[in-house]
């Protein structure tokens with residue numbers, strides 16, 4: 001049996017117990033007193049009285065959703081001789097600096113403050129190129145971010161160097177090494193166009209460190225203040241909908257009802273959030289041909305009263321040139337790229353009351369066209385053909401609409 005305390009915003013919010021494959025969560029009296037009825041931890045886990053805990057089947061997807069990417073998880077499992085079902089053990093090992101603001105501690109203890117160690121550029125290069133290097137160099141470090149590809153989380157230091165945050169200290173940036181031709185350039189372009197469309201204000205950049213290229217992504221869930229780093233809480237949409245993201249059918253909505261974009265919009269609305277940014281992000285993913293926009297590539301930020309808003313866009317990239325033919329989530333019942341046209345997109349967005357479909361699509365088309373036509377560095381790094389294709393695709397979504405209605409009225 002494994003036990004841990006779960007902390008959020010300085011409050012010991014819950015006690016966790018893992019027995020076999022089952023994880024129980026019990027809200028603490030102090031947590032219930034402060035946050036009763038609020039979705040401060042997860043939209044799927046409102047805080048209740050301590051004697052009325054949530055069903056354990058609702059708890060596991062949330063915690064498993066915090067686990068690191070498979071390579072890091074495999075390393076921790078190997079070092080600790082853990083089985084594949086142990087979630088809490090693994091989180092205790094790697095969970096000093098997970099996505100969002102959750103902290104874990106041994107029962108009765110406070111979460112660690114941790115420390116930051118200066119890295120040389122060669123150290124960073126090693127961490128980027130060899131996931132196993134983190135075992136020695138990053139031992140006890142905070143490398144627990146979910147996702148699919150290898151990545152490193154680091155603290156940007158005042159002298160311009162990078163540091164590794166250990167035992168609960170906070171990182172500020174995510175660094176992704178190249179994992180295929182143009183992988184960094186495409187994601188940098190995705191971040192830049194997200195910024196252009198108002199979906200993030202912290203675009204990423206490509207940097208060479210110790211001879212190794214990486215995409216450097218500022219963490220929007222960390223705010224650097226003069227007296228320290230504040231963690232903002234977030235969860236991804238698989239967690240918010242209570243889905244097991246190891247189930248790829250669920251993560252990508254392959255023939256399933258969940259996780260639909262409409263369900264995400266419903267969750268956002270029910271917790272005080274605006275669906276407009278989700279409409280714009282959906283339009284961006286469709287127009288850009290980002291076929292990887294699954295449930296874990298959408299997140300919500302939850303404030304200290306449990307109110308939600310869509311998190312900034314991340315992991316956005318134009319992927320159609322790789323021959324992918326299927327979007328991750330249904331657009332008005334369609335996933336095949338050829339079937340997702342302006343009509344389908346408008347109909348999807350319109351089905352979530354409150355989203356202004358036409359304006360969102362036109363806004364995003366203008367952002368793509370504007371950036372792809374510019375001379376910015378992220379654009380110069382991409383092949384002309386790809387930029388032409390993106391502009392043509394954005395225009396097709398606009399032109400198709402104009403052709404039907406004669407003009408593009410704002411709704």
Ligand SMILES: Nc1ncnc2c1ncn2[C@@H]1O[C@H](COP(=O)(O)OP(=O)(O)O)[C@@H](O)[C@H]1O
Pocket residue numbers: 069099145146147148149150151174217218219220221236296297299314315
């Ligand atoms: N800029 C960011 N700030 C904070 N958290 C982020 C940011 N980008 C990604 N994340 C978190 O890290 C996870 C993995 O990042 P992602 O870019 O999706 O990696 P991958 O390419 O491996 O899928 C996301 O699901 C999200 O929880």
Ligand SMILES: [Mg+2]
Pocket residue numbers: 147148296297315
């Ligand atoms: Mg991702």
